[in-house]
Amino acid sequence: MTFQVELVSPERVLLSGEATMVLARTVGGGDIAFLPGHAPFLGALEMDIITIKLADGTTEVAAVHGGFISVNEDRVKILSDLAELKSGLDAHRAQRAQEWAEDAIRKGDDDSAEAALRRANARLKALA
Numbered sequence: 001m002t003f004q005v006e007l008v009s010p011e012r013v014l015l016s017g018e019a020t021m022v023l024a025r026t027v028g029g030g031d032i033a034f035l036p037g038h039a040p041f042l043g044a045l046e047m048d049i050i051t052i053k054l055a056d057g058t059t060e061v062a063a064v065h066g067g068f069i070s071v072n073e074d075r076v077k078i079l080s081d082l083a084e085l086k087s088g089l090d091a092h093r094a095q096r097a098q099e100w101a102e103d104a105i106r107k108g109d110d111d112s113a114e115a116a117l118r119r120a121n122a123r124l125k126a127l128a
Helices: 091-107 113-127
Strands: 003-008 013-026 030-034 041-044 046-056 057-067 067-071 075-079 081-083
Touching: 003 030, 003 046, 003 081, 013 041, 013 067, 013 075, 013 081, 046 113, 057 113, 081 091, 091 113
Parallel strands: 003 075
Antiparallel strands: 003 013, 013 030, 013 046, 041 067, 046 057, 057 081, 067 075
16 A cells, blocks of 8 residues: 655655655654554654655655644645755765854854754765
8 A cells, every 4th residue: 555745845846656654753753654544644843854665665765854744644745944855965065064063063153053963964864
């Protein structure tokens, strides 16, 4: 059995297809797996990764930087202000961003460094 899955950011649809499972991390709910026939669900996403097992047996991984996931009947929709498929990520750039953010946090230089670190960590986790 499969269900329709869509990963959407404001700029475009990153992924649309048939899947057998979606694994996500939700705010206050932890990791949750969605399989065909799952009960309706609506949740806020942590800044982390989404793993999508496609019907053809392949797996797609994406770094999501917040957003929402909705499950209803045979459809899973993932909406994120910023989402990046593993195939579009640059490991060197993500590593540099992580190092910059960690350094900024140590120095107390930048209020946005913690969010930048979380984004870099999500990207690196998607690449692992």
